[in-house]
Amino acid sequence: SMEQQQTEDAPRFIEQHSQMETSNPSFRFGALIVALLGFIALFGYAMHERNIASDLASQNQQTSAALKDTRSQMDALNAKLDGLINAPSTPVSRPAAAHATRAHAVVRHAKPDPRWAKVQRQLDAQGKAIDQTRSDLASTRTDLDSAKTELSGSIARTHDELVVLQKKGERSYYEFDLSKSKQFAHAGPVGISLRKANTKHQYADLELLVDDRQVSKKHLDLYEPVVFYPDEEHQPLELVVNSISKNHIHGYISIPKYRASELTAMVNSPTQEQASVASPSAGNNPQLRRR
Secondary structure (H helix, E strand, O other): OHHHHHHHHHHHHHHHHHHHHHHOHHHHHHHHHHHHHHHHHHHHHHHHHHHHHHHHHHHHHHHHHHHHHHHHHHHHHHHHHHHHHHOOOOOOOHHHHHHHHHHHHHHHOOOOOHHHHHHHHHHHHHHHHHHHHHHHHHHHHHHHHHHHHHHHOOOOOOHHHHHHHHHHOOEEEEEEEEEEOOOOEEEOOEEEEEEEEEOOOOEEEEEEEEOOEEEEEEEEEOOOOEEEOOOOOOOOEEEEEEEEEOOEEEEEEEEEOOOHHHHHHHHHOHHHHHHHHHOOOHHHOOOOEEO
């Protein structure tokens, strides 16, 4: 039967396989090499694990030693703290207090840096100069405001109004009619030259001669007073343009009736002043000068 045939063939196959292994030596050599390599790999892995374990043990020992040192230092500090807290308070001796006072005095009287002192002096000087400049500017602004306030109430817009101002007798007035020209026309002590007359916006550009000095006045609006002080005079002169047409303007110059020197002379000679007041003169009835 088939089972009997398989049973008979099995011993025959094993015998043939054993004969092949016995007859082939290279197979046995390869198996030996494989076994040797496996042993070497296992040995290397075991040594590697051993080294790692040794390193970990060494690190653990070092960490334990460091923790032990730290604990001992903390114990020492705690002992010192306990000693300071429990120590009895000792009174401070007088020599020590005197020494502390002297040390404090030395610190207090230490000399300052000379560079800082120099910078502080410079800052103080600049501050004083700025304050003085502000004071001068405020004084000048006050003088100008007072002069403008005084003159703004006495601006004549027509010839008739100018006659009324002339009758007050406080100032002398000089009218002018100017056409556009580079030549100067004199109105009282001032030379005037019209360089431009803008009828649309009602302003004029003028060149003035005051005390032999040429002064430019650009964009002078209608009825805008121009106030200036000649040399050695403390009273202002005033220029007003009250009419602007094509290449032509009309206006007037207003000056004090008396110079500062004349007023000083009148104060110094009251008798002469009283005589001049008592006797009427041509100066008390000034006539308007018109150019």
